[in-house]
Amino acid sequence: MSTKFVSLPEEEFADEAVGIIEKARDRGIVLRILGALAVYIHSKHERNALEIYKRIGRFGVDKPSFTDLDLAAYGRQRGDVVKLFEKELKFNYNVLMKALFMNKRLIYFHPKNHYQVDIFFDKLEFSHDVVFGDKPGKGRLDLDYPTITLTDLILEKIQIHQINLKDIIDLIIILYGHDISYKDEHEYINGKYIAEILADDWGFWYDAVTNLNKVKFFTDKFHSENKLTKEEQELIISRLNKLVKIIDEEPKTKKWRKRAEIGVSKPWYREVEEILDNQYTAT
Template sequence: MPSPDDDPLPEAVALVEGAMAAGLRLRLLGGLGVRVLCPDFPPRPHRDIDFACAGKGRRDIAAFLERSGCQPDKAFNALNGDWQMYFIAPSGLPVDVMVDRLVMCHTLDLRPSLGNSSLTLDPADLLLSKLQIFELNAKDARDITQLLSGVPVGDGQGGGPFIDTRRFGEILAADWGWWRTSTGNLEKLPKLLADSAEMIPPQARFDPAAQAARLLDVANSVPKSMKWKLRANVGDRVRWYELPEEVAH
């Protein structure tokens, strides 16, 4: 567990709150976003800070981060700033800012989440940002488990943060590749949790396997687009995901 002195969450939250106070759309994603939504669960160590912002305001976000003491990689940002920016926080941690979209194994449009009043992306987008990873590692599997243990799947009628089934179904119904990777990861979860029960946080509010099953039902029952159906005919014969490379800073 991170000690108070090396925990990046307070610094990350302060930057988002400062941006929001200045009228700028900056939101947490990644594991720190999960921690904001699930504050009672034990945190995992973090080695970086991940943000999302809108392309329309990215120059204002960059200026704000610099005023806040973040050192920009000017060469990287000049070449790649239309989709990603890179800084070093005052603490020394690397800061990645995804602009408009998260491009990894699949592409997730982040803009619908940037209009909310939360410190983070919407929970459905946070979950999708993890489920789209074809080769899950332990930290991503743990983030998925924590989200499904702490945030209800539903339509939001109960109040508070929720994993929006409408948003989830909308993404998966439009793209067979998205559907294939995400449902594959959800199907793996029960065995993963049976083999590594310690991933389920203590005092979990919800059964993560049951919530995963509900999302699978949504994924399988939502009406699919024509594009989805045509790609489904090809199936696994053609690779349906990208293998993202580490971007050098």
Template sequence: MASERELLNKSIEIISKAHEEGIPVRLLGGLAVAYLAPNGRAIPEFSRESNDIDLFSLSSHSGKLSRFLKKNGIVSDSRFNALHGVKRQQYFYGETKVDLLLDEFRMCHRLPLKSRLSMANITIPPSDLLLTKLQIYEINEKDIKDILALLHDLKMGNADTHTSIDAGYIADLLSNDWGLYRTVTMNLEKVNGYLESTSLEPKKKRRVSEEIEYLKNAIELRPKSIGWKLRARVGDKVRWYELPEEVEYIVPGAVVPEVKVFEENGHIYQWMSFLEMQELSKRMSDEILDRYGKPKAILYIERGGMVLAQMLSDSLGVDEMYGLQIVAYEDINQMGKLYILPHYITLELKSNEYVLLVDDFADSGKTLKAAAELFRKKYKKVVTTTLAYKSRSIFKPDVFGKHMPDNAWIVFDYEETEDLESFRRSDINGGLKLLEYAKSEHQAGFDEIKKKTEELAKGVLKGSGQPAAILYMTRSGLIIARLLSDYLSVKRVSSIMPNKYITGDYMQHVANVCSKALADNPSGYILLVDAPAEGISAIKVSLSEKMPDIKLLTAAIEKPKKGHNIDFYPSKQ
């Protein structure tokens, strides 16, 4: 991974060369702070390392800029850019992610950067850079450190220069936008509180504090617009900010789906596709590596965390995985009694290693909290992550993909059958329309997996009926098993380790899982599944020898090679 100094030098080189070719590009983010405030960045209390490059340009130059970046060793993320390329593009410089914003800065609030590019050479103007940090509703320590570094090196004034920040411009902008005013003033208090908690010498602390007070006074003294005053009357009763995960960019001319979200009986229901999960998981992987480094292993909650676990395993390069089943939901929006099923995890960690705990949704937070408490008794460091998170959750994951309103429910792409039954039972008629829309959406790569798995499920039901439980191969069988559990309406799933990990104790654990499942649902058999056929063919032999009284059938979505006997696969009639 390149150092911050190397990334800053590369950024300056890109921007200078682009200028020579008539392409306006400016730097923002942590590297822009390092460029404008090197002395502040060097102070231990304000120091942090930037691991990516953030650029800003104009969509009118996007084609020329894309070719320019390629020529200079910056590789395009073609799929991401095909989805979001009008307002945001993504590239890579070696292992370093390069984010490119076009025309507007839109996170928790919108900032009008398009008309201000000519006011600075390498970075966006200092006042805009400061606002990109202060506009963050869920501000973190890194952003606060960036703000303090800027306020240490640059003084408040009436113009943007290499030594000053235009406080008047900030005050003018906030006097017309109550929402931005609310977030910025709230964050200035947080920044001041953080400053006071540092061990910075009093003289420097006082100087930075004076800059904060100068800006606060400038903001408060500026006359406010009528729109600002009307919005101020409503206050915090209505949310005044966006969350970055909620911001979507629609390609002009693209067909916008009629229904992706619907509301009924006070609840919002939203579909999340496999492609969206994949995009979120990549972003989450970047954050995990940036904040914690690579985990030793992934623990995931069955069934909810299975798909995300496999996606994170692929993007993080982690092979060691363990499943744990915790049952909490009885139906849509209805929590059942929480209980943890027996599990078999032999993971040992060194003092500098950690484990990543994965689930799909921190709704009430009870499931994730129970799992985190369980594993934190055994492991020194457990990092938690989910695809989505609600503010009402009693447990906030360390990393999450999407922040959802408290009255929202996500219909994940891998649980359409289960949700359809729940919608019907609960008389949520709009859900039918949502699921119709979901089925009509094309998803390259995942459509074939879903089609084959659905065909496989029909063959299983026709040939042997519903299994009592699904055993699946760790890592390679996660997505297939999750889809099958939905199509077959089987809630009891458990992972199986490869042959080399199978011991006497482990076999007893598997036998107990199977016996319990058969006792609860005496269908007569257990289904062993994987994507490829060869692994489970060999595993079935091992398990059958040690559990002769338990009927095991095998299923895979790929046709087996000669010499491997599989009971069910899509083309087998």
């Protein structure tokens, strides 16, 4: 099946997405951008990061960078989100998704079919969970604007059991443009928080470490292909190593150690295909 891309220029799409977030804020709704567009927005302050994004090519050279608009919100504001998209923005919705999975996720379609919108409530549930919380004003969605935090963006990517190249490239771009910290700071990656999450979940840790190793492999590969300079490669790898060191040094919980004894002899991740088959049926 061919990939469907957003039919707007990148900057226009980004501006329109941020405009939706601003409308939500004006109505007291906490709505945040996640996924590739969040990576793009966080990279705009670092000019060279976007140049690398283009140089590597997320879907290949001369192809668009985005396939849809992914958003996160609090479930307690679900009714307000529905009103915003259906009554004010006039987006069309996926009937089956709304009927069966409204408590977790909604899918909308732009009135002119420029792009699809996926809205996740309280957490992402794919190979592993990325939890945002459920209380407006007290959850992780309140820590950044107009996107989720860089920390949660990293978790969003490294939780993928069968990670693909576009997500690896997103991680490379994030690491190029942002250093590692030990607390939540704007435009920094909170390595301590990531380490704490992984130290309590062996399955998540296993896939995360595997994926970070793949980031290193492809960073070196892109350098060998002259898609990254030596300086760019070294910066990305140094930050990657810093993050991995924090993860390694974080004390693991009893739950983690007990699950580690079982290892890969028992499934350690959620089958995403099953979720997609159940939830992506179009109207």
